[in-house]
Amino acid sequence: MEDFGDFSDLDMIGNGAYGVVYRARDTSGRYVALKKIRISLTSDGIPMTTLREISLLKNLDSYNHPHIVKLLDVIHRRADRENQLELYLVFEYLERDLADYISHLPTTSLIPSHQIQRLSKELLSGIDFLHSHRIIHRDLKPSNLLLSSQGQLKIADFGLAKTYDFEMRLTSVVVTLWYRAPEVLLSQSYNSKVDVWSAGCIIAEMYAKRALFPGTSEGNQLGKIFELTGRPRTADWPDCSLDLDQFLMTMPSEPRQLVPQLCDYSNDLLKKMLDFMPRNRPSAHECLQHMYFFTEPM
Template sequence: MSEELKREYRVCEEIGRGRFGVVFKCYSPGTGETFAVKSINKLLIADDSIDRQCLYNEAKIMHLVSPNPHIVRIVDVCEDDTYLDIVLELCNSSDLFHRLSTQRVFSESDAIAVMVPLMEAIAHCHRLGVAHRDIKPDNILFNDWNDLKLADFGSAQCFCEGELMSGVVGTPYYVAPEVLAGRDYNEKVDIWSAGVILYIMLAGIPPFYGDSTEEIFEAVLRANLRFPTRIFRSVSPAAKDLLRRMLCKDISRRFSAEQVLRHPWITSNDGTKEDGVVA
């Protein structure tokens, strides 16, 4: 970690690890406030690589989308020749991946409690011209007050209205088919990923799966969305309607974040209402 970080903060235990960075808990000696710090070794990243560009984009984009109640707050950036350290709000209360591992299937009301702040965070990013591009349960954190916080903008990209993006980024199971197909794409890749999360919360399994990464990608490219009766017997028509609109292969028909937030399943706060299907 950078000398600047060591001067300003006291670094404690490791709490996470990524491809290029390690996340530590730290605190400010002056205020006693605790934070998380993502420490990235720049020597591990080639100067001309896309990863180097993403490295510097992350802090810039986090400043752009902050403050927002549903996005991890950036506190400070420290740097020297070797390390880039991003000091962040500390979210101590696990992540959605952990909650899915322990709870497996969510009630519709519990799923709504996740989807509303998540989609508000995504809508906020899209209004500001930012696509996250790696929405997945590991990047959905909770703080001590159980507030949802969208994290990890390492793959995020700024866009102008009507402008398309390129590059294969994302995570198996959650990546949108247009990304895997190598086509240019827009910010609706985030809606697809959020739709996969909603499906997993309600079903306990992903909508598109396989025994290997290659098989998963093939299933995502086919995008054959199904609702097995045995699993979806108790899931409301409104919830399934929203899933069809989020996991729609036709990007022009796929919902925007704002449309998701206006869907009756979301606005009614009661996924059991059968009249909540959008015509």
């Protein structure tokens, strides 16, 4: 069993590009989530993704937002190997994530509409809070949305999050492929609307119990998106390095043609959130004002 000092090592619950996550118990007996990261001291120092995550979460924690995961502590110590540092980010522990919840629903069961409405509101509230502090998450997906035992949703994993001052043109390696906005796929400048796109994909997935755009490559992903949005005219993307003519010309359709479970209001909300043109998408704050959140779900 690995030595975690003041923590009792229980079991590994995640293993990603930026560290291994364990469920552990602290000295008070409370469960916590430990994100363990090994850092080579002979490199350029602590990876920017780690520094960014720590800085953002420390700044956000003072607000105690109900839909943002809490960073409880940061611990560092020398690793067994020479010139290495072990860094532990200690988070509040939440029992499961949204991807796990959806995947374990019985085959014939759907998430109740009122529950999707509540979870969607909590997700957008968290995103609105981040955007009001000029933070783009850039990797929203069901596995990064944690659920407490009471069913409360919290946004987690800020390894790719970034503060912004202007539209960014960065590598497309942000946002997991299925939830990646078309402007990122097309290597265009982007802003906070990429999170709104991802949230739209997630809300649709809660209704359908499957990914809305399960692409296998960037080109395939765009093709699936065009089935909903219609293929744009090349003139709409004059700086696009991709030849859009390689895709069949398609006309826009309604989200409920892909997700029949949608009601009129949820269909209208997702149509706006999944607009191909980012300038036409509502902000997270504007999404929260939509009639979908002020009507009894059908």
